[in-house]
Amino acid sequence: MKRFIADLHIHTCLSPCAEIDMTPRRIIDRAVKKGLDIIAISDHNSADNIGVTVKMAEGRGIKVFPSMEITSMEEAHVIAIFSSIEEAVEMQKLIFKGLPDRKAEERLSGYQLVVNEKDEIINFCRKHLLGASDMSIKTLVQTVHSLGGICIASHVDRGSFSVTSQFGFIPEDVAFDALEISYNTDKEKAEVMLSEYKSIPWIKSSDAHHLNDIGRITTSFYLEKPSFEEMVMAFRGQRKIEW
Ligand SMILES: [Zn+2]
Ligand SMILES: [Zn+2]
Numbered sequence: 001m002k003r004f005i006a007d008l009h010i011h012t013c014l015s016p017c018a019e020i021d022m023t024p025r026r027i028i029d030r031a032v033k034k035g036l037d038i039i040a041i042s043d044h045n046s047a048d049n050i051g052v053t054v055k056m057a058e059g060r061g062i063k064v065f066p067s068m069e070i071t072s073m074e075e076a077h078v079i080a081i082f083s084s085i086e087e088a089v090e091m092q093k094l095i096f097k098g099l100p101d102r103k104a105e106e107r108l109s110g111y112q113l114v115v116n117e118k119d120e121i122i123n124f125c126r127k128h129l130l131g132a133s134d135m136s137i138k139t140l141v142q143t144v145h146s147l148g149g150i151c152i153a154s155h156v157d158r159g160s161f162s163v164t165s166q167f168g169f170i171p172e173d174v175a176f177d178a179l180e181i182s183y184n185t186d187k188e189k190a191e192v193m194l195s196e197y198k199s200i201p202w203i204k205s206s207d208a209h210h211l212n213d214i215g216r217i218t219t220s221f222y223l224e225k226p227s228f229e230e231m232v233m234a235f236r237g238q239r240k241i242e243w
Pocket of ligand 2: 069
């Protein structure tokens with residue numbers, strides 16, 4: 001098995017809360033410089049910058065997983081990672097159906113930029129990407145699974161927009177594949193906070209909104225190759241995960 005260093009939670013300039021210099025080109029440059037082997041592009045409720053990021057990664061020795069950070073109707077964030085861009089786009093279609101358009105004043109509070117390989121803006125997303133979808137957490141996770149993806153509960157140690165903050169606990173009937181712990185929570189603190197949830201794998205990701213955040217914390221996966229299937233095996237306990 002080989003060690004692959006992963007950061008599975010990176011926003012692009014499509015997320016209104018991310019810096020506009022988080023373009024796919026710059027993200028790949030920075031991720032390669034930081035020695036990352038695997039990244040996931042996970043914009044809020046949208047997959048529109050994934051295709052270009054996957055293309056930018058070609059021949060750079062880095063694997064990009066298509067992903068989205070989806071907001072459930074209870075305002076809990078979930079990282080959904082897919083094996084293909086098509087699956088992510090399919091999920092975006094379902095989410096967009098239940099997501100409102102941005103109001104005029106919201107358009108001023110952070111751009112939602114779809115860009116190309118040269119950092120040129122090709123579209124401004126009109127959906128309210130920071131809004132909540134119309135899917136309950138249970139439906140959301142089931143839908144991602146039915147499309148072939150996996151679900152990681154985002155920043156479960158955080159007091160807002162996490163499954164734990166919105167429910168007070170992690171619902172037993174929601175089949176998360178992993179829990180994500182924020183970069184600034186150490187192992188000891190996590191052990192205390194999440195002692196009830198040791199049956200689900202824990203990972204750490206950067207939740208990068210700025211170029212400097214990329215790879216500030218990582219998770220190592222010991223895999224045969226950096227494929228989606230191998231990562232799923234790691235989440236099922238058949239491969240080693242370390243942080
Ligand atoms: Zn989040
Ligand atoms: Zn995030």
